[in-house]
Amino acid sequence: MDxxxxxxxxxxxxxxxxxxxxxxxxxARGELFALLGTNGAGKTSTLEVLEGQxxxxxxxxxxxxxxxxxxxxxxxxxxxxxLQEGGFPTELTVTETARMxxxxxxxxxxxxxxxxxxxxxxxxxxxxxxxxxxERRRLDLALALLGRPEVLFLDEPTTGLDAQSRRETWELIRxxxxxxxxxxxTTHYLEEAEQxxxxxxxxHAGRIATSGRVADVVAERPSRMSxxxxxxxxxxxxxxxxxxxxxxxxxxxxxxxxxxxxLQRTATALLLxxxxxxxxxxxxxxxxxxxxxxxxxxxxxxxxxxxx
Amino acid sequence: xxxxxxxxAPAHLATAPRRTAADRMTALGRAELTLLLRSxxxxxxxxxxxxxxxxxxxxxxxxxxxxxxxxxxxxxxLPAALATALLFSVYTYLVGVYVVRREGLVLKRxxxxxxxxxxxxxxxxxxAFVLAVVQSxxxxxxxxxxxxxxxxxxxxxxxLGLLGxxxxxxxxxxxxxxxxxxxxxAQMTFLPFLLVTMAGSGVFAPREVMPDTxxxxxxxxxxxxxxxxxxxxxxxxxxAMDQLRAVILALxxxxxxxxxxxxxxxxxxxx
Numbered sequence: 001m002d003x004x005x006x007x008x009x010x011x012x013x014x015x016x017x018x019x020x021x022x023x024x025x026x027x028a029r030g031e032l033f034a035l036l037g038t039n040g041a042g043k044t045s046t047l048e049v050l051e052g053q054x055x056x057x058x059x060x061x062x063x064x065x066x067x068x069x070x071x072x073x074x075x076x077x078x079x080x081x082x083l084q085e086g087g088f089p090t091e092l093t094v095t096e097t098a099r100m101x102x103x104x105x106x107x108x109x110x111x112x113x114x115x116x117x118x119x120x121x122x123x124x125x126x127x128x129x130x131x132x133x134x135e136r137r138r139l140d141l142a143l144a145l146l147g148r149p150e151v152l153f154l155d156e157p158t159t160g161l162d163a164q165s166r167r168e169t170w171e172l173i174r175x176x177x178x179x180x181x182x183x184x185x186t187t188h189y190l191e192e193a194e195q196x197x198x199x200x201x202x203x204h205a206g207r208i209a210t211s212g213r214v215a216d217v218v219a220e221r222p223s224r225m226s227x228x229x230x231x232x233x234x235x236x237x238x239x240x241x242x243x244x245x246x247x248x249x250x251x252x253x254x255x256x257x258x259x260x261x262x263l264q265r266t267a268t269a270l271l272l273x274x275x276x277x278x279x280x281x282x283x284x285x286x287x288x289x290x291x292x293x294x295x296x297x298x299x300x301x302x303x304x305x306x307x308x
Numbered sequence: 309x310x311x312x313x314x315x316x317a318p319a320h321l322a323t324a325p326r327r328t329a330a331d332r333m334t335a336l337g338r339a340e341l342t343l344l345l346r347s348x349x350x351x352x353x354x355x356x357x358x359x360x361x362x363x364x365x366x367x368x369x370x371x372x373x374x375x376x377x378x379x380x381x382x383x384x385x386l387p388a389a390l391a392t393a394l395l396f397s398v399y400t401y402l403v404g405v406y407v408v409r410r411e412g413l414v415l416k417r418x419x420x421x422x423x424x425x426x427x428x429x430x431x432x433x434x435x436a437f438v439l440a441v442v443q444s445x446x447x448x449x450x451x452x453x454x455x456x457x458x459x460x461x462x463x464x465x466x467x468l469g470l471l472g473x474x475x476x477x478x479x480x481x482x483x484x485x486x487x488x489x490x491x492x493x494a495q496m497t498f499l500p501f502l503l504v505t506m507a508g509s510g511v512f513a514p515r516e517v518m519p520d521t522x523x524x525x526x527x528x529x530x531x532x533x534x535x536x537x538x539x540x541x542x543x544x545x546x547x548a549m550d551q552l553r554a555v556i557l558a559l560x561x562x563x564x565x566x567x568x569x570x571x572x573x574x575x576x577x578x579x
Contacts, residue, residue, distance in 0.1 A: 004314055029314065051420060065315035073422075077321055081420040087413025091346045092339060103335020104423045107324035140417075147422075148320055 002029040003062075004151055004182045005050060010059035012045050019045040021206035022059070027199075029150075032173070032183040034193035037203035038299055043186040044084055044155055046203070050184065051081050051153050063151060077106040080149030082140050084156050084186075090129035094120055094139055097128060098146070105147040117172060118142040133160040141169065145176070152176065154185040158192060170195055190291045202298050209298045214291060221289035221297060222247055223263035227270070229254050230279035244269050255283065263288060332423045337434030340405065344435050354401040354439055361396075362389035362447055363454070365512055377516040378545065382457030384514055387538035389451055390466070391511045391531070393443040394473045398436045400498045402481035405432055407494035410485065416576040429569075433478045440474055461544025465551065469537030472558040476530060479565035486572040505531040514539070530561040 005027035012020040020042045027033045037043045048054045049061055052068030052075055061068060068075045088097050098115060102108040115121045118138040123131065131139065137160055144152060157173070158166040166189075173196055177183060187193055193200050194214055201211035210217055229235065235251050245262030260266040267286050274281050344350050362385070369384050409415050409432065418428050448466075451457065460466050480501060488497040505511060509531040515523045526532060533554035540546025546554070 002314055053420060074317075076422045077326065078317060083417060083420055085413055086417030086420065087409075088417065089339065089343055089409070089412065089414055091343050096339060096342060100335050100339040101421070103338070104327060104332045104418070104421050106326045106422060107321045108327075148318075150318060 003027070004029045004031075004064060005033075005184060006060075006062045007046075007050070007056075008060045010046065010049060010061055011057045012042075012049060012054070013057040019206055020049070020056070023203075023206075023208055025201065025208075027182060027184060029182055030177065030180050031198050032177050032185070032196055034197035034200040035184065035186045035203060036190065036193055036200055036295060037186075041203040042206040043203055045206075047153055047155050047184070047186060051079070052076065077147060078149060079151045079153065080144035080147060082144040082152075082154045082157055084159075086140055088128045088136070088139065091127060093125050093127055094131070095124040097139065098142060101143045102146055107148060108146045109148060111146075114142045114146045117145055119168060134162055134165045137161055138165065138169070141172075149181065151182045151184070154183065156186055156188060159188065166192075190295055194291050202295055204299055210294070217294050218289050218291055221294045222259035222261055223266075223286070223288045224257070224259055225263065225266060225270070225286040226255060226257045227281040227284045229256060230274070230277070230281065233277075233279065239269050239273050241266070327422060329424070329427050332427050333431030333434060336418075336423070336428065336431030340432050341435040341438075344401075344439075350401055350404065353404070354397040354436065355443070358389075358393040358396040358443060359447065361392050362451065366455075368512060372513055372517060374514075374517070377514060378543065379514055379516065379539075380457075382451075382455045383539060383542045384512070385455060386448060386451050386457060386460075386542050387466075387469075387535060388512050389447040390444045390470060390538050391473070391509075391535060393447060394440055394470070394477055394534070395502060395505065395511075395531075397439045397443055398433070398474055399477040399481050399484075400502065401439075402433055402436050402478060403484045403488065403498045404491075404494045405436075406482055406485035407488045408491050410574065411491050411577050413576065419575055425575075429482050429573075430478070433481075436478070437474050441470065444470055458542075460542045462541050462546070464541070465537050465544075465546060466541025468555065469534050469541060472537065472555070472562070473531070473534040476534065476558060476562040476565065479562055479569055480530070482569045482573055483565050486569065486574060489578065505529065508532070509535050511535060528557070530558075530565075533558040533561075 003026055005025060007023055007025045010020055010023040011018065023046055035043045035046065049056050050063060050068060052063070052072045055069050063075055064078055066075050092100070094115065095111060098111040102111055112121060115124055118141050120135065120138055120142055123135060128136065128139070137157065141157060144154070158169050161169060170192065173183060185196070197214060199211065199213050200217065201208045202217070203209065210220070229251070235256065241249055241258065244260065244266040246258050246260045246266055249256060249258035258266070263286060270281065344354065365388065366385065369381050369388070372384070374380065374384070406429070415428060419425065423431070452459065484497055484501060485494070488494045508526040508529045509515070510526065515526050515532065518526060536546060536550065536554045540551065
């Protein structure tokens with residue numbers, strides 16, 4: 001495996017505050033890795049170190065086998081960066097901005113090609129100040145792509161984009177990945193990570209709480225099932241739940257809500273029971289855990305852990 | 309794990325020429341020039357103001373008692389015109405450029421790319437440099453005709469003063485920007501240095517007309533050696549030792565400013 005991004009026990013302090021508290025990350029070539037986390041979880045602080053904009057307080061970081069800060073002259077021409085909040089002079093046009101950036105980028109694509117990638121070709125003569133927030137984001141992405149980077153760092157690339165632009169951006173990121181670009185992105189949108197990421201890590205309070213493939217992270221979480229008890233039935237009438245993999249359950253006003261580690265077995269047993277009794281399970285709902293649930297539980301769980 | 313494979317640059321970078329510092333600064337300078345031409349306020353500061361001031365000060369200079377200083381109206385006004393061009397086209401204008409780009413997150417974005425820190429500051433200053441040189445030439449020719457003055461006696465000293473002045477004022481503008489919090493305050497923070505320089509370094513009224521003690525102190529101000537070189541360019545009577553002293557003093561101040569900029573310059577707004 002060709003490792004492109006690697007950190008070991010990465011830490012970052014700001015005046016008495018430890019923003020990043022020991023991050024171990026490995027991203028292989030061609031992989032799309034998503035960094036999720038609540039606000040202030042340390043995503044941007046981590047990214048700044050990977051991009052070579054800051055040095056870690058402790059630990060090591062390698063991008064393309066090099067120190068991205070000390071060997072920036074060798075690393076920068078091969079990476080593309082989109083900051084969470086980057087600025088451009090408001091009185092330049094889109095084309096002028098891209099031309100300026102191309103003049104600062106080794107092996108740059110033609111400006112028109114870069115603008116075409118993010119569907120800004122038609123807006124080339126427009127001043128930056130007249131662009132919508134989403135268009136500015138797309139300009140930022142176009143510039144990150146100018147140098148045909150091998151590694152792309154995207155800090156919340158679709159924040160502020162409308163639904164259609166977001167999907168177009170996802171499509172573009174998928175194409176880049178297909179062409180072999182390694183992508184590390186942070187996002188608030190869990191759907192974005194589910195759609196795009198090969199692997200992801202959920203950060204909380206400066207640490208990685210969990211990481212792995214989307215399916216693995218979700219699989220660690222219980223599935224949920226709920227239904228209304230049939231008329232004249234009680235919770236004691238349904239088959240024993242614990243042997244079915246149910247980890248917890250509650251009944252309120254005749255509605256049963258349960259969490260299970262084995263959704264198929266639990267659902268099968270309950271549905272067979274209902275058929276044998278010839279009763280209807282109204283409001284039946286069964287679903288696997290979502291990334292959002294995994295995310296929320298991690299955030300909640302770690303908060304209570306910290307309170308202790 | 310084969311990190312050695314990752315270290316090898318891809319084909320398109322191996323064949324395409326790497327951008328050099330000159331490429332990057334040219335690109336930044338070109339963008340800044342476009343921005344300058346689009347900003348009425350910047351054009352007023354950098355182009356109109358110095359020219360107007362240069363010609364408007366004639367009355368004041370003619371009232372000065374220049375007896376015993378060895379200077380004439382022309383050898384006061386010509387260096388003063390060049391100094392004014394430097395102070396407005398380079399210093400005052402660049403303080404605004406650096407602060408506005410910083411507050412607009414432009415510097416932060418630039419720093420994420422290949423361009424180096426010093427290239428950002430120098431590249432952004434290129435239009436100011438060009439403007440100062442062109443303006444100085446035009447003012448020198450225009451005023452020589454206007455005042456029916458002699459050609460400079462030691463033009464190389466004037467050129468040295470001009471270049472030294474640009475270097476010092478670019479560094480000075482970056483340093484002033486470091487102490488300027490917002491784009492609004494950038495319209496004020498250039499004033500202290502400007503006023504002290506105008507009054508103390510003998511831009512309009514040469515230091516020779518000051519009381520001796522004051523003149524001795526004022527000779528050590530940052531812009532004083534630049535004035536000495538500019539004026540020496542026209543009078544031609546700046547002794548070799550004085551030339552050396554002026555160059556060393558100007559370099560020392562510039563070095564100090566560069567040192568301070570490296571330590572204190574901020575690349576993004578305060579949170």
